[in-house]
Amino acid sequence: MKRFIKPVMAMVLAAASTVAAADDVVVGGKNFTEQQLLASMTAQYLDGLGYDVDKRAGMGSAVLRQAQENGQIDLYWEYTGTSLINYNDITERLSPEETYSTVKELDGEKGLVWLEPSDANNTYALAMREDDAAERGIETISDLAAAVNDSDDLTFACNAEFYAREDGLRPLQQEYDFRFARPQIKRMDSGLVYPALRDGQVEVGLVFATDGRIQAFNFRVLEDDKGYFPAYALTPVVRQETLDANPELAAQMNQLSALLNDDTMAGLNAQVDVEKQTIEKVAESFLKENNLL
Template identity: 35%
Template sequence: MKYYSLAVIIGLVLPWGCGQKKDTIHIATKPMTEQFILGEMLSLLIEENSDLHVKITKGVGGGTSNIHPAMVKGDFDLYPEYTGTGWLVILKKDTLLPPDKLYAELQKEYSREYGLKWVAPYGFNNAYSLAVSNDAAEKYHLKTFSDLARYPDRFIFGAEYDFYEINDGYTDLCAYYDIKFKKNLDMDIGLKYEAIKSGNIDVMNIFTTDGQLSGANLTVLDDDKHFFPSYYCATVVREETLKEHPELEGILEKMKGILTDSEMAGMNHEVDVKHRSEREVAAEFLQKKGLLKQDNHGK
């Protein structure tokens, strides 16, 4: 009878007794509430529908400028990204395209240049827009940016300092739509919502998924001539990761078209204003959509 050393026995037993270690998918997010929520949604869906483990790196400093090269290098497997950012910042394009054509071109160039794939646009567009009070929208029949041009010198515009200084900001916007405001005010970004609520301004610039939009009694106007770039959000994933885990793409596709601008704004509001955890808010939304079991994912 042969006698085996304890070390050999342990070596033989451990892989079977403890099970194989799960593969880990590394998700990155930019330093903003919306991205934290989206990262949790992706994590919950992957863990719910596969044997994969997920690690989220939240709030990567520098956002796209640091996440993108780390993706190419292989430090991260996937992250939520915006079409306008990919087009303007990564591909360094200066000619805008309609949203559907923009997405198709992004897919081609990201695959060819970086081995990355855009998957399943979530449905919402976190872009610049303009908002007016519901009362003003009803009184003057305001639905689009062009509608503002029909009332020269009637409305007071408010925005943070940067919006007056950036390219494609206030000056270019007014020229593009031939809008003439009665007055424009430079104000802190955190004061705009209070200013329009109190009537100190009539029109302000916003991001379409601002958490403060929820319950603010504002009408977001349609950029009917497409002045601002579109910033539809989708998952960017390494093609190599998809080859290693072919089940992953089908899981990521579950995010396709599930979010409107107002729904994303509502979730941002839950975290920013009501101070709920990103994971809890993400789990609750996915459960409502029938994409996650009713359990303790959000706890």
């Protein structure tokens, strides 16, 4: 009898272990406010749904993507334009819909599933102080290009990633036919660009379109009149194996994605960066307001 019970108990324990493993989800995030907010929001949301969540935020883009491809990260929020250009080497100019369908297909071949995109498009943008831009008569990036070509008194702040990436500064300057001289470029952490621009340490700064500090600091976002920057629709991306183990996860994440748009993300980001609330508290409050926690 004992010999019979032990194998049965072993099978029961193995089954229980399999169920538990299926509910393990590793949530990743990049190293800036919006991504840390989304990682916290996702982790709290899934934890409330009964998943065993391991949150690993604060990672660089390339490292995070590689970790997901290697199976170390199950789920994180990515931007369609980033995957299109940086991970799939597509430089052709596509519509937002084409961008999404392209990365969905190409990443699907790598075992990564793009769920429903949100209405938040956190594209890159160039910004100036409103009064300075008005005084110089700069409304578009073409206006900026003309001003840079006419003078060397405009300095530009951006992060090191934008300085080097394939959809970054060099091809932007080629598209608009201008060039900042090396001394005019100030590389710094993304979060430091905003106060540097606000305080007059630079005249132009690289910003993210959904950052709450744009409005709070009275910046003018320059019109991308040549349509250089691709769409960067914020979308949850999940490993296929993770979805296979958790069939309800796609619908659950799509429910969260449907709540996000430009204004919502800008407001959430401002609560952290301007009002100095904690990331965890802002994420928790948003989930509770929307009956997801």
